[in-house]
Amino acid sequence: MFQTERTTWIEQRARAIGFDLCGVTSVSADSADSSSWPELARIPEWLALGHAGEMRWLSDPRRESPTQVLPGARSVIVCAVNYNSAHPYSTEFSATGSQEDSPRGWISRYAWGTDYHETIGTKLEALVNAMRAQFTEPFDAKWYVDTGPIHERVAAQRAGLGTVGKHTLLIHPELGSWIFLCVIVTTLDLAASSENPSAQFPPADVCGQCTLCIDACPTSAIVEPYVLDARLCISYLTIELRGAIPETLRPKMGRQVFGCDICQDVCPWNREAPTTKEEVFAPRGNLLAPELEWIASLTEEEFRKTFRASPIKRAKYRGIIRNACVAIGNSNVKRDSQTHQRIKKLLERLSESGDAIISEHARWALGKINQT
DSSP states (O other), X not given: OHHHHHHHHHHHHHHHHTOSEEEEEEOOTTOOSGGGSGGGGGHHHHHHTTTTXXXXXXXXXXXXXXXXXXXXXXXXXXXXXXXXXXXXXXXXXXXXXXXXXXXXXXXXXXXXXXXXXXXXXHHHHHHHHHHHHHOOSOOOEEEESSOSSSOHHHHHXXXXXXXXXXXXXEEBTTTBTOEEEEEEEESSOOOOGGGOTTOOOOOSOSOTTOOHHHHHOTTOOEEETTEEOGGGOHHIIIIIOOSOOOTTTGGGGTTEEEOOOHHHHTOGGGTTOOOOSOGGGSOOTTOSSOBHHXXXXXXXXXXXXXXXXXXXXXXXXXXXXXXXXXXXXXXXXXXXXXXXXXXXXXXXXXXXXXXXXXXXXXHHHHHHHTTO
């Protein structure tokens, strides 16, 4: 009972700090491998198929068990924050205006506001400090906001925060999938949230026969239900991939500049998802459907200043300019318009860049707009 009371206190304190969800899952004290969390058993096969692409950190052996992240770990506390906003989804947005309008791109919803790593990290630190003040026994704890060797979605599912859907994202029955996940790995021996008889958990299968996310993915990245090939995913291509984007995939990327929300946009669980109360996740400046000419015209210094406190900085300058070029190439700019002339000059300048990746993608975009 003592363990259950501590778990309840942590869950209540987390909500008081500003988390929308909080749950706890246990870690086997005598296990240092994936048997502590059986859901991890398929990860080696997924990695062997190359589905992780260049994301080498996903092969970190510490990801096999929380006990390899923190020796003596007994529990993982999982928290979530809603980042959904009242603005349109990418599938509802028309990037085309009049022929004279500058074409616009799309930035993933989670990246519109202040970097969530910083915002949520502050909350996690406050929760750990509150735990140290509440519990007299000494304990170790490590917290991560999407940065540690922990499979957050597996931990979240085990902690009762939702169920992983066919698009491989966690779905909560009320919040949908528009949620940031974060974890605290601790040596505290806590009762799992599933042991609470009043806990409400979603069914094991929340997708049923629905395949909307699979059907809507432009690059067919969801190769089978619950299996994502990151090498085909637009989010991976625009953020994690550092080199050239495969030419066969470029036309399928549309005007996505940073990340992609399509599989979430079409998910029925998101149709009535509530909006966030966190103002820091509201769109900053002109990041909601930004003009592609503006992005492609940024200097490296302007990029650093503009995205200093934004998740977008992860793609780095080269990546953002590369992505903007691809989006421009897919924008169907009319050749007889003033917009075409401006964009042509911009792409010609970029095609002479000393960065081979930028110049190559600018030349590709030039070829595309000259065909329209």
